[in-house]
Amino acid sequence: MEEESENPSPMSPERLAYEAGRQATRDALKKKCAEVFPKACAITLEIGCGHGHFLAAYATAHPQEQCVGIDLVTQRVAKGNKKGVKQNLGNLLFLKAEALEFLDALPAHVTIVRTFILFPDPWPKKRHWKHRFVQQPLLEKLAARMAPGSEICLRTDHEGYFAWMVDQVAQSPHWKADPAAPWPFEAPSFFQSLMESWQSLVAVRVRE
Ligand SMILES: C[S@@+](CC[C@H](N)C(=O)[O-])C[C@H]1O[C@@H](n2cnc3c(N)ncnc32)[C@H](O)[C@@H]1O
Incomplete structure (x- = not known):
């Protein structure tokens, strides 16, 4: 059976239109990030934040930290922002963004002090593992933004994805499980x- 194809074939008009759309999204995100982060700052990041339950509680308990949650789904991000307004949390913001695109779009003066990744989609079928976002490109981009000693906090209920996370962290020259x-x-x-039940992994940025 043919491998499942999610994108149109290369160089077709559909492919070109798809690429133009992706580029427009990336450009819009870059513009948005430049507006939201006009000067040097440090943020606590949650990737794949869903409706923002965790980060709203975290921001309440850490009023001195600027907390930013990102998710692919507009409605989830909107719900998160409603929580922030309702609870009068000036240090909480949710943005619609794909993880790698967000890290590319962030102005260079933004650093990340801690990253949470909680219950990411496990993509259990082997042919879908490529969609798991905890892998080398993400670890690489986070490392470029995070100082030695800072942490990525990972949690999942999925045994296979937990083993995958442990393995990805072990393969990375920038992170060490603690x-x-x-x-x-x-x-x-x-x-x-x-x-x-679930399993947790804290990965610490190593000094290079
Ligand atoms: C299983 S849900 C977990 C939501 C939340 N962390 C929780 O524990 O309730 C995974 C979330 O990750 C988001 N997501 C998936 N891939 C993403 C990506 N590449 N970048 C940003 N968010 C993503 C999905 O839209 C979804 O809201």
Whole structure:
């Protein structure tokens, strides 16, 4: 059977239109990020934040941190921002963005002090593993923004994805798993509230 194809074939009019659309999205995101982050700042980032349950609780408990959540889905991001307004949280912002595109679009003067990735889509079928966003390109781009000693906090209920995360961190020259590191803040994300168990991994940026 033929491998599933999600994008049109190369150089077809459909492919060109698709690429132009992607580029327009990237340009718009870059413009938005330049507006939102006009000067040097440090942020706490959640990638794939869903409706923002976790990050809203985190921002409430850490009023001194600027918390930014990103997600692919417009409606989820809108719900997150409503939470921030309702709870009067001036340090909480949600943006619609794809993870790698967001890291490319962030102005150079923005650093990330901590990143959370909670219950990312596990993509259980082998042919879909390429869609898992915890892999080398993301670890590479996060490393470029995060200082030695800073952490990526990963959590999943999916055994296979947890093993994958451990392996990806082990393969990266920029990150080292720290089994002794405490989970920095407990508040259930929406997915966590549906799960009976999960595993967590804290990856620390190494000094190079
Ligand atoms: C399973 S949900 C988990 C949501 C939330 N972290 C939680 O624990 O409740 C995964 C989320 O990641 C988002 N997502 C998937 N791929 C993404 C990507 N490449 N960049 C940003 N968000 C992404 C999805 O839209 C979805 O909201």
